[in-house]
Amino acid sequence: MKKLLTAGVALLSVATLAACSGKTASESSNKEAKASSSKVEKSSTSESKSSSSEKTSKSSTTSVASKEVILLTDEEIDNAKTIGDFKNLYGKLVDNYKKYAQDIGQQIPELQRATYTQQVEPAIKAMDDSKVQFNNMLSSAGSDDTLVPEQGRTPFLTQIRTARDSMENILEGVYKSIEEATSSSAD
Known part of the structure; x- marks a missing residue:
């Protein structure tokens, strides 16, 4: 059970890291979008929003043993081109x-659930706060249909991909720890 509490702390750490990473990425994108405002073009986001909505993460109803975590697909990340797409992408990652x-x-045994919740709640709140800050910063650079220039898009997408990969690895590790703890307590 100690592993589960450690997993909660790891989850807290990665959530906080992701929240900070999102803020840094948005500051970078905001600066670059403003610097390139003469190159900014308008585009319809309906096409990218609909393709983004068609892709979904795997359901959380799968058993712990076969849990594969998918927060965002590579295609969703690669398709982000406008300020609205960036907001949706980061929002989807957090959600x-x-x-x-x-x-x-x-899935954590009831005796450890309260401790886990105490550890994770502040990180979740930090992520929600970072999402609001991120959206506000991007809104100051333009409307949701504003196309982000390539030099602003690339660093953000690289950062979001790295954050996604780290978060997925941590979550999969936590699921594995739960599986191991459950199987060892069943023996």
């Missing part, structure tokens, strides 16, 4: 992470 964190909380 999907929260769903998995809640699912993990439900």
Whole structure:
């Protein structure tokens, strides 16, 4: 059970890291978008929003043993081109992470659940706050249909991909720890 508490701390750490990473990425994108404002073009986001909505993460109803965590797909990340796409992308990353964190909380034995929740709640709040800050910063650079220039897009997408990979690895590790703890207590 000590592993589960350690997993909660790891989850807290990665959530906080992701929240900070999102803020840094948005500051960078905001500066570059303003610097390139003469190159900014308008585009319709309906096409990219619909393709983004068609892609979904794996359901959290899968068993712990076969849990594969997918927060964002590479295609979703690569398709982000406008300020609105960036907001949706980061929002989806945060929302999907929260769903998995809640699912993990439900799978932890009841005696450790309160401790896990205490450890994870501040990180989840930090992620929600970072999402609001991120959206506000991007809104100051233009409307949701403003196309982000390539030099602003590339660093952000690289950062979001790195954050996603780290978060997925941590979540998969937590699921594995839960599986191991469950199987060892069943013996």
